[in-house]
Amino acid sequence: MKKLGILTSGGDCPGVNAVIRGAVLGGEVVHGYGFVGFRDGWRGVLEQDVVPLPRRSVRGISRLGGTILGTSRTNPLEGGGTGAVRESLRRNGLMGLIAIGGEGTLAAAKALCDQGVNVVGVPKTIDNDLGATDYTFGFDSAVQTATEAIDRLRTTGESHHRCMIAEVMGRNAGWIALHSGMASGAHAILIPEHPVSLDQISTWVMSARDRGRAPLVVVAEAFAPEGQGTPYAPRGLDTFGRPRLGGIGRLLEQQLQETTGIETRATVLGHIQRGGEPTAYDRVLATRLGLAAVEAAANGSWGTMVSLRGTDIVTVGLELALGSLKVVSEARYKEAAVLFG
Ligand SMILES: Nc1ncnc2c1ncn2[C@@H]1O[C@H](COP(=O)(O)OP(=O)(O)OP(=O)(O)O)[C@@H](O)[C@H]1O
C-alpha cells in the first residue's frame, strides 16, 4: 500500500484538523493510500515520532480546533537535516509528506524539496498573509471570533459612554483588523499597511462621540502611528528572534484618553482568536485543501502548495507562496475608511 506522512508545524489555527481528515479520507477513498502522522511538526519527522492515521482516527475531527498531531517550530534543516528526514520517510515506507504550515514551514518544505525530498504544502495561518492563495483557512474563524468579541465590547462601551479599543492579531498584515472592524462597524480601523497620526484617530473618535456613539477602534497588533516607524513590541523577541507583537491597544488607551478626554478601555484579544472551532467556511476550505494535497501527491507534483484561486483549488509552486507577504491594499483600506469617524 502506498503511504503518505502528514505534519502540522508553526502556530496552530482553526481548520488544521479538517485538512488532515480531508487528506486521509480522500487518499483512502480515491487512491487506497495509507497515512501516518508525525507528532509536533518537523520534530516528529526528525525523531520518527509517528502515529498511525487510519480512517477511524480522523472521525469527526473537522470541527475541532487546534491540531490532533501537535505542532512545534523545529527546523528540519537542523538536528540531522535532510538526511534524517529522508531516513524517516524510508523507515516508514512513505512516498512523501504533506506539510501543513505557514511561511516558515513552507520555506523549510521548499528547501527539503530542492534536495530531493517529496513534500506538498498546505498554507495555514489566521493572518491571511501568504501570497499565492486568495484566503488561508483559519482566517475566517479568527475574524468571526474577533467580531463576536468586538460586538460585546460595543454593548458595554455604549452603556458607559466609553471609547473601546480592540487589539487583534495578524502579524505584519492588517487583514483580521480590516475584516473584523468592518464587520463590527468600527469607527476607526488601524492597520500596519496604513499608518495614521494620533490626531487623525482622535478626530475619528470625537466625531463618533459627537454623534452620540460610543467610539469603537479596532487596531492590528503591528500598527504604528504615523512617523513612529516600527511596531510597538515591548515584550522582546520570541525564540526565533522575531518581535513579540502586542500592547499597542493599551498604549492608545492612554493616549486617546488624554487627547479626547473620553474614558477609554482597551482589550487585547490575543490567542483567543487562534483557538476554538473553525467556522463552516474554514471547514470546507480546509477539507478541500486536504483532498487537493493528496491529488497533488498522487500526480507527483512535489514542491507545490495547494491554494485557493477564486472558488477553485489549484496547485502552485512553493516559491510563489514565499515571494512576499500578502498585505492589505490601499484600495481595500480606502474602501473601509469611508465608514470611519
Ligand atoms: N526560511 C526558512 N527556511 C527553512 N526553515 C525555516 C525558515 N523559516 C522558518 N523555518 C522553520 O520552520 C519553522 C516554522 O516556521 P514558523 O515558526 O514561522 O511557523 P509558520 O509555519 O510560518 O507558521 P506561523 O508563523 O503562521 O505560526 C520555524 O520554526 C523554523 O524552524
Ligand SMILES: O=P(O)(O)OC[C@H]1O[C@](O)(CO)[C@@H](O)[C@@H]1O
Ligand atoms: O503564538 P505566538 O508564538 O505567541 O505567536 C503569535 C503570532 O502568531 C499569530 O497568531 C499567527 O501567525 C500572529 O497573529 C501572532 O502575532
Ligand SMILES: [Mg+2]
Ligand atoms: Mg511564520
